[in-house]
Amino acid sequence: MKIPKSHPRYHSLKMREKLVEFVEKGVVHKTGLIAHGRGEAFDYLLGEKTIKQAERAEEAAAAFLLKAENPVISVNGNTAALTAESIVILSKRIPAKIEVNLFHRAEERIRRIKKLLEAHGGEGILGEYPDSKIPGLEHDRALCTHEGIFNADTVLLSLEDGDRTKALKEMGKVIIAIDLNPLSRTSRCADVTIVDDVNRAVLRITAFVKNLKGKNEKIKNLIENFNNEENLNAVIEYIGVRMKELASKDK
Numbered sequence: 640m641k642i643p644k645s646h647p648r649y650h651s652l653k654m655r656e657k658l659v660e661f662v663e664k665g666v667v668h669k670t671g672l673i674a675h676g677r678g679e680a681f682d683y684l685l686g687e688k689t690i691k692q693a694e695r696a697e698e699a700a701a702a703f704l705l706k707a708e709n710p711v712i713s714v715n716g717n718t719a720a721l722t723a724e725s726i727v728i729l730s731k732r733i734p735a736k737i738e739v740n741l742f743h744r745a746e747e748r749i750r751r752i753k754k755l756l757e758a759h760g761g762e763g764i765l766g767e768y769p770d771s772k773i774p775g776l777e778h779d780r781a782l783c784t785h786e787g788i789f790n791a792d793t794v795l796l797s798l799e800d801g802d803r804t805k806a807l808k809e810m811g812k813v814i815i816a817i818d819l820n821p822l823s824r825t826s827r828c829a830d831v832t833i834v835d836d837v838n839r840a841v842l843r844i845t846a847f848v849k850n851l852k853g854k855n856e857k858i859k860n861l862i863e864n865f866n867n868e869e870n871l872n873a874v875i876e877y878i879g880v881r882m883k884e885l886a887s888k889d890k
């Protein structure tokens with residue numbers, strides 16, 4: 640079905656179509672559709688736009704990524720399907736390594752995600768040959784590469800589950816999480832939580848990276864002045880106010 644551009648939920652519907660297409664191509668796991676649905680619900684409450692608290696976190700994220708010595712972007716099926724091109728651009732601009740890391744690990748899916756990133760110019764994509772394990776996690780979810788996630792000082796992740804975020808945090812890493820749910824365990828435990836759609840977030844972080852490069856004093860100030868708890872509380876307050884507005888509009 641062709642979705643008319645005038646449809647009020649055009650972008651949301653296009654994203655759904657894209658995810659279904661990539662489930663069929665073996666890039667996105669079936670459960671990725673459910674995870675996306677949870678995200679969409681929050682995006683609806685945010686008004687499907689980048690709110691100023693998200694923008695603040697995106698700028699802080701850019702500062703942390705530029706300050707890092709070994710930044711790594713952790714990519715899963717949904718993120719690859721929705722943002723392959725912009726993730727590759729961001730990784731080159733920082734520069735940062737990309738590692739494919741999956742909740743439902745399957746070798747074939749890792750290869751497909753890697754190929755998708757390579758088709759958009761990605762190079763040296765890690766994750767296919769893990770040689771290390773994230774301590775405290777059971778089964779294949781712990782698998783990672785020493786060169787990438789294991790040794791990273793800063794990890795940018797999206798649509799992540801709380802257990803792995805917590806385990807990475809316990810390894811002493813700076814965690815930057817893109818997660819539309821400000822209440823998730825990932826959101827609560829990250830150092831910088833970006834409550835925004837992964838597409839919008841990656842594009843904005845990239846723009847901030849471009850602006851901040853070489854401005855060391857500004858980078859230092861952004862890092863020192865960012866308070867994740869305060870910012871998350873402001874997001875939750877924003878959602879509360881907007882829910883009341885939406886409810887009164889229909890009366």
Ligand code: ATP
Nearest residue numbers: 674675678798800801818819820823824825836837
């Ligand atoms: P946690 O374990 O951290 O409490 P969870 O169990 O809700 O989180 P998962 O289902 O593993 O998390 O991951 C999905 C997360 O990704 C959800 O919090 C959801 O809000 C978020 N999400 C889904 N789609 C998007 C998207 N397009 N952009 C940003 N975040 C998204």
